[in-house]
Amino acid sequence: MQVVHYPGQDEWAALQQRPAAGEAQQVAERVRQIFDDVRQRGDEALRHYAQELDGATLTELRVSPEEVAAAVALVPAALQTAIRQAHANLWKFHQTQREEVVRVETMPGVSCWRKSVPVQRVGLYIPGGTAPLFSTLLMLGVPARLAGCPEVVLCTPPQKDGSVNPVILFTAQLLGISTIIKAGGAQAVAALAGGTQSVPAVDKIFGPGNRYVTAAKQLAAQRGVAIDLPAGPSEVLVIADKTANPAFVAADLLSQAEHGPDSQVVLLTDSVELLPRVTIEVERQLAELPRREVAALALRESRAVLLRTPEEMLFFSNQYAPEHLILAVRNADDYAEGVTSAGSVFLGHLTPEAAGDYASGTNHTLPTGGYARNYSGVSLDSFLKKITFQRITAEGLLNVGPVVETMAEAEGLRAHARAVTLRLESLSAEA
Ligand SMILES: NC(=O)c1ccc[n+]([C@@H]2O[C@H](COP(=O)([O-])OP(=O)(O)OC[C@H]3O[C@@H](n4cnc5c(N)ncnc54)[C@H](O)[C@@H]3O)[C@@H](O)[C@H]2O)c1
Ligand SMILES: N[C@H](CO)Cc1c[nH]c[nH+]1
Numbered sequence: 473m474q475v476v477h478y479p480g481q482d483e484w485a486a487l488q489q490r491p492a493a494g495e496a497q498q499v500a501e502r503v504r505q506i507f508d509d510v511r512q513r514g515d516e517a518l519r520h521y522a523q524e525l526d527g528a529t530l531t532e533l534r535v536s537p538e539e540v541a542a543a544v545a546l547v548p549a550a551l552q553t554a555i556r557q558a559h560a561n562l563w564k565f566h567q568t569q570r571e572e573v574v575r576v577e578t579m580p581g582v583s584c585w586r587k588s589v590p591v592q593r594v595g596l597y598i599p600g601g602t603a604p605l606f607s608t609l610l611m612l613g614v615p616a617r618l619a620g621c622p623e624v625v626l627c628t629p630p631q632k633d634g635s636v637n638p639v640i641l642f643t644a645q646l647l648g649i650s651t652i653i654k655a656g657g658a659q660a661v662a663a664l665a666g667g668t669q670s671v672p673a674v675d676k677i678f679g680p681g682n683r684y685v686t687a688a689k690q691l692a693a694q695r696g697v698a699i700d701l702p703a704g705p706s707e708v709l710v711i712a713d714k715t716a717n718p719a720f721v722a723a724d725l726l727s728q729a730e731h732g733p734d735s736q737v738v739l740l741t742d743s744v745e746l747l748p749r750v751t752i753e754v755e756r757q758l759a760e761l762p763r764r765e766v767a768a769l770a771l772r773e774s775r776a777v778l779l780r781t782p783e784e785m786l787f788f789s790n791q792y793a794p795e796h797l798i799l800a801v802r803n804a805d806d807y808a809e810g811v812t813s814a815g816s817v818f819l820g821h822l823t824p825e826a827a828g829d830y831a832s833g834t835n836h837t838l839p840t841g842g843y844a845r846n847y848s849g850v851s852l853d854s855f856l857k858k859i860t861f862q863r864i865t866a867e868g869l870l871n872v873g874p875v876v877e878t879m880a881e882a883e884g885l886r887a888h889a890r891a892v893t894l895r896l897e898s899l900s901a902e903a
């Protein structure tokens with residue numbers, strides 16, 4: 473980790489830079505080629521990239537019911553129980569996001585209301601390049617089911633032997649998802665966006681992924697398919713004061729660093745004593761991790777920054793807009809009040825970010841790369857469209873009609889005014 477003591481504000485922008493930002497152009501170009509190929513060759517292109525990028529030789533792209541049944545039997549009972557508990561917690565938290573239909577009479581006789589309707593065809597991308605993230609399937613599948621989306625298509629990269637990770641298949645079965653496609657990366661997103669012989673096209677694509685997946689979702693959005701949000705390589709920013717436990721902070725930093733080489737972790741502290749204790753602890757814990765090589769690459773682009781005051785730390789964090797923000801401080805509630813940009817916030821010394829990754833109930837599909845400045849994480853709303861309705865009675869038309877006529881005339885839109893005037897005239901003819 474790069475350690476920086478008391479940087480001037482003119483140095484902050486460089487410290488807030490995300491890794492690999494310079495390669496975005498190359499990644500975008502590669503993704504465009506893959507999109508063109510999938511559009512032209514459909515399933516054949518998906519098989520080609522499965523071979524080239526995932527090392528898997530595929531004949532069938534769709535997972536069969538037999539494969540699901542065989543996989544479910546392989547999942548240990550303790551893991552099944554844990555997944556069911558996480559599912560229950562996610563369901564409990566997300567179902568509170570349901571909205572009642574409220575009818576409002578804006579003027580006597582003018583009724584307006586809004587109803588939530590599920591997005592009809594949704595595509596869920598579940599990362600599987602370096603780790604099969606079955607937890608992500610819960611994060612997307614639970615709100616999709618709560619919303620009532622009728623068609624759910626799941627894409628995930630195949631393993632080298634051509635199978636899909638059994639825990640992903642168990643979780644899909646738990647969620648009642650049966651359309652499962654062995655495709656990963658940009659090619660999966662391209663298939664969901666445009667459809668192929670085996671992959672149904674969808675209306676909206678969800679899910680996190682590496683920079684190829686994220687760039688592909690952005691391209692899909694340009695081509696008219698909705699996406700949830702840019703949810704790329706994982707990040708965490710920890711604000712820690714002198715009351716923080718260095719081992720806890722180091723573990724939290726490493727928990728996101730181990731996701732991938734593009735991940736980034738940031739420590740902000742106003743304690744000159746804590747900072748070296750955390751960096752020593754990071755090195756010690758890193759050596760014990762099975763994914764230490766990946767985490768070490770992420771740490772090369774990560775920072776530990778000593779700042780002067782709580783206000784400075786909060787200001788830096790809001791500018792950086794982290795995917796995850798951990799407040800490892802004595803007065804976490806006070807800090808939380810000042811948070812304006814973050815995907816998800818974890819308060820106090822006993823709230824590891826890993827809890828939100830798996831099981832506390834909040835969603836872990838969150839904006840990265842600074843997008844927490846203008847995006848929220850996935851929620852029930854992501855799977856719903858809000859359609860407005862209205863009905864106007866005779867009394868209502870008498871009330872609102874003249875307002876519309878006046879405004880339409882002022883905009884020079886005579887036909888708009890006439891749509892009201894003709895009705896008002898018909899009412900006076902009846903009277
Ligand atoms: N922001 C969030 O909410 C969130 C949640 C979970 C995971 N994540 C992130 O998701 C990512 C998962 O990444 P992953 O790589 O393990 O899995 P992935 O499924 O996102 O990507 C794997 C796919 O990338 C493609 N790919 C790899 N190298 C390529 C290349 N050179 N050219 C073209 N395509 C290539 C391949 O098709 C492969 O199947 C991590 O960065 C993790 O931090 C983010
Ligand atoms: N931290 C990831 C989101 O950035 C989510 C995840 C899945 N599994 C473990 N963690």
Ligand SMILES: [Zn+2]
Binds near residue numbers: 706
């Ligand atoms: Zn994680």
